[in-house]
Amino acid sequence: MQNITAEELKQRIDNGEALNIVDVREPHEHAEFNIGGILKPLGDVRAMDIDELESLKDKEVIVYCRSGNRSGQAAMLLETMGFTNVVNLQGGMLRWQEVIK
Numbered sequence: 001m002q003n004i005t006a007e008e009l010k011q012r013i014d015n016g017e018a019l020n021i022v023d024v025r026e027p028h029e030h031a032e033f034n035i036g037g038i039l040k041p042l043g044d045v046r047a048m049d050i051d052e053l054e055s056l057k058d059k060e061v062i063v064y065c066r067s068g069n070r071s072g073q074a075a076m077l078l079e080t081m082g083f084t085n086v087v088n089l090q091g092g093m094l095r096w097q098e099v100i101k
Contacts, residue, residue: 006096024074064089
């Protein structure tokens with residue numbers, strides 16, 4: 001599993017890159033604040049309910065959560081399911097909101 005900082009991800013978003021971003025938080029967390037991407041709670045990933053992500057197996061997938069813990073777990077699970085390029089947002093949305101103004 002690779003990691004990306006909030007600053008690096010923000011720069012890539014600002015550059016207009018087409019990114020595959022997955023939020024593994026719960027729907028209420030996503031509704032409060034998010035940076036886009038597909039909402040796929042960690043429980044769904046654990047249950048292997050990832051049909052909408054299957055087409056991304058050979059592409060870069062950036063996962064995020066509140067603090068980086070759940071997304072780290074999700075990243076490892078996705079790798080065991082055959083995803084080849086999973087990247088975890090270090091510090092999650094807490095770090096994002098701290099450094100991105």
